Amino acid sequence: MDLVERLAQHKTLGSAPREELAWLAEHGFLRRLAVGEVLSHKGQVVEGMYVILSGCLALFVDRGAGPQKLVEWREGDVTGMLPYSRLVNPPGNSIAQEPLEILELHRDHLHEMIRECVEVTSILVHRMLDRARLFTSTELQNEKMISLGKLSAGLAHELNNPASAIERSVCLLTDRLEDLENAARALEAARLTDAQLAAVDAIRTACLAKKPAKARSPLEQVDREDAICDWLAGRGLDTANAGLLAETEVTFEALNALAEVVTGPALNAVLRWAAAGCAVRSLASEIQGCSMRISSLVGAVKGFTHMDQAMVAEPLDPRPGLGSAVTVLNAKARQKSVIVAMNLEDDLPRVFGFAGELNQIWGNLLDNALDAVPEGGRVEVSARREGQRVVVRVIDDGPGIPEATRSRIFDPFFTTKPMGQGTGLGLDIAQRLVRHNDGVIEFESQPGRTEFRVSLRVADGGEAK
Numbered sequence: 001m002d003l004v005e006r007l008a009q010h011k012t013l014g015s016a017p018r019e020e021l022a023w024l025a026e027h028g029f030l031r032r033l034a035v036g037e038v039l040s041h042k043g044q045v046v047e048g049m050y051v052i053l054s055g056c057l058a059l060f061v062d063r064g065a066g067p068q069k070l071v072e073w074r075e076g077d078v079t080g081m082l083p084y085s086r087l088v089n090p091p092g093n094s095i096a097q098e099p100l101e102i103l104e105l106h107r108d109h110l111h112e113m114i115r116e117c118v119e120v121t122s123i124l125v126h127r128m129l130d131r132a133r134l135f136t137s138t139e140l141q142n143e144k145m146i147s148l149g150k151l152s153a154g155l156a157h158e159l160n161n162p163a164s165a166i167e168r169s170v171c172l173l174t175d176r177l178e179d180l181e182n183a184a185r186a187l188e189a190a191r192l193t194d195a196q197l198a199a200v201d202a203i204r205t206a207c208l209a210k211k212p213a214k215a216r217s218p219l220e221q222v223d224r225e226d227a228i229c230d231w232l233a234g235r236g237l238d239t240a241n242a243g244l245l246a247e248t249e250v251t252f253e254a255l256n257a258l259a260e261v262v263t264g265p266a267l268n269a270v271l272r273w274a275a276a277g278c279a280v281r282s283l284a285s286e287i288q289g290c291s292m293r294i295s296s297l298v299g300a301v302k303g304f305t306h307m308d309q310a311m312v313a314e315p316l317d318p319r320p321g322l323g324s325a326v327t328v329l330n331a332k333a334r335q336k337s338v339i340v341a342m343n344l345e346d347d348l349p350r351v352f353g354f355a356g357e358l359n360q361i362w363g364n365l366l367d368n369a370l371d372a373v374p375e376g377g378r379v380e381v382s383a384r385r386e387g388q389r390v391v392v393r394v395i396d397d398g399p400g401i402p403e404a405t406r407s408r409i410f411d412p413f414f415t416t417k418p419m420g421q422g423t424g425l426g427l428d429i430a431q432r433l434v435r436h437n438d439g440v441i442e443f444e445s446q447p448g449r450t451e452f453r454v455s456l457r458v459a460d461g462g463e464a465k
Helices: 003-008 018-027 107-116 118-189 194-207 218-234 239-247 252-261 264-305 318-328 330-335 355-372 403-408 426-436
Strands: 029-033 038-040 048-054 056-062 067-074 078-080 093-096 100-106 314-316 339-344 349-353 378-386 389-396 440-446 449-463
Touching: 003 018, 018 100, 018 107, 018 118, 048 107, 056 100, 100 107, 107 118, 118 264, 194 252, 194 264, 218 239, 218 252, 239 264, 252 264, 314 355, 314 449, 318 330, 318 339, 318 355, 318 378, 318 389, 330 339, 330 355, 349 355, 355 378, 355 389, 355 426, 355 449, 426 440
Parallel strands: 339 378
Antiparallel strands: 029 100, 038 093, 048 078, 048 100, 056 067, 056 093, 314 349, 349 449, 378 389, 389 449, 440 449
């Protein structure tokens, strides 16, 4: 079968006039590549247009974790340099996955092809638009997966702390409940009078007093436990209760008042019961607090990913999304001792956009800022109304963006981060998402201050609720 006949049966080009296919066959040349052979290299100029006649070709992009397949082309596809394409340097290597046979048209012939092959050019322009959509959706999905990986790692760290605290508290709660039950039996056996029972209620109230705003230091806590231990020993009481009593807010005045009314073994039983009861309440409160922390984290992630909402543009308050982004990246901030300050107007109006996309923008910008700042740095997130726009700013005190790279900061696959730490897609996709939400993204940078600004249209009609 001659080359023109093979082109006539080609899935993409087969509908073109025969004379145009003959022009391609005359000006192109047939190439065969073995499995593993590289057709085009990352960073090198694409030599021409490639019409896949048989086999499989795949594009592999290395983002720091080894080459990953981004897209593949098979028999019936066309790739490489297409008419009116701005492609110059590919983002990765194109490698034959099966014995490959292609018709290659050198890039020098493309202008002539546009003049001589009108139908072929029209077909390929549509194919180029499809390719652009494919690359955009693939890059967006890859960036989402990378963001999800970062989010999962940070979330696992964030959830581990309250989950571990709950586990510890439950183990201690079992012991304290046993202490409480034993103390209650001893208290019942003491047959206390009404006056003594009133003293018992008083000491329990003293133990449950509200803790001061400033917590005691470890050294202060040790000194308090030693003092209570001395008080107990001086009255011949069980010093084993000193640790539990020291954890409460009981005062020595309250202890002395109790000792005047209750004495001997009954006093031991009262102190043990009061201390164990306070410990149980404290552990239950800690478990509740940790559970609420887990619930808030899950809520923040749910809000950040917006996984229960359809991808529909709607008026929305940007503040919850900004708050969720800060929450889910809090672990990363703490690892570097970075202060993340939020300054959001209370009466901020709603903006019109896609909630999930806006949250991805906030996440990308905040993640980049946290990467940029040094240990102990500062990141500020602010949002305010300016005319008919809401302007969100993410500001960091990092070293700034070098002057030589500022013009490329939004280019796909360009990154200033070390190998393995950046994909070069975050800001490119952030820019696309901002535009999709009818917004504008800009930045200013100098050593010690880099500011990214996202300006979004105020939704018609309404203030944030």
